[in-house]
Amino acid sequence: DVQMTQSPSTLSASVGDRVTITCRASQSINKYLAWYQQKPGITPKLLIYKASSLESGVPSRFSGSVSGTEFTLTISSLQPDDSATYYCQQYNSFPLTFGPGTKVDIK
Amino acid sequence: QVQLVESGGGVVQPGRSLRVSCIASGFTFSNSAMHWVRQAPGKGLEWVAVISNDETNIYYADSVKGRFTISRDNSKNTLYLQMNSLRADDTAVYYCARDPGWELYFDYWGQGTLVTVSS
Numbered sequence: 001d002v003q004m005t006q007s008p009s010t011l012s013a014s015v016g017d018r019v020t021i022t023c024r025a026s027q028s029i030n031k032y033l034a035w036y037q038q039k040p041g042i043t044p045k046l047l048i049y050k051a052s053s054l055e056s057g058v059p060s061r062f063s064g065s066v067s068g069t070e071f072t073l074t075i076s077s078l079q080p081d082d083s084a085t086y087y088c089q090q091y092n093s094f095p096l097t098f099g100p101g102t103k104v105d106i107k
Numbered sequence: 108q109v110q111l112v113e114s115g116g117g118v119v120q121p122g123r124s125l126r127v128s129c130i131a132s133g134f135t136f137s138n139s140a141m142h143w144v145r146q147a148p149g150k151g152l153e154w155v156a157v158i159s160n161d162e163t164n165i166y167y168a169d170s171v172k173g174r175f176t177i178s179r180d181n182s183k184n185t186l187y188l189q190m191n192s193l194r195a196d197d198t199a200v201y202y203c204a205r206d207p208g209w210e211l212y213f214d215y216w217g218q219g220t221l222v223t224v225s226s
Binding site: 001032034036038043044045046049087089094095096097098099100101 | 142151152153154157166167168169202210211212213214215216217218219
């Protein structure tokens, strides 16, 4: 199985800050990685697919990139509405697996 | 607009069975692969199973293989998850999620239904 790790597990940043979340795969997953945002008590929302493709309707301050097996989600200018937990998910092979999540708080 | 509405959750004793359902609307259900994803209370997301639009391809997580069965009825726009031999660690919110093709990620999610396995 492909193991996904995320760092940091939590972060606290101010409105307007640039925020970066890293997701690493235990083996090559090509670019088959998605990012989701989940707010407390709310269903997850797709942000990014194929490592860097922005889902329709998602603000352009969200972006994704990849270098080898290291994937990055960047929020260019953090907004109050971005307070949430962010999960990465690989879909290169079964079983599909998620990272443990990164909780983003607003200072 | 795409809507996915799960139902059928509840409290069930260990070893018993339960079936949860997901009714889809706002898109052509028969064209879409569908998934079940679960989330234990306070925990992260865990993929459970996927079924292709025509039921020819089905895959499960190892944790549920042999106990859970995913199925669908395209005439009713409904996805099912039959859960047998339930265990305490199956306690979770169960989400149905749409696949945008056979892409294996999830572009729309339902609101979830809570399954609690407890004596």
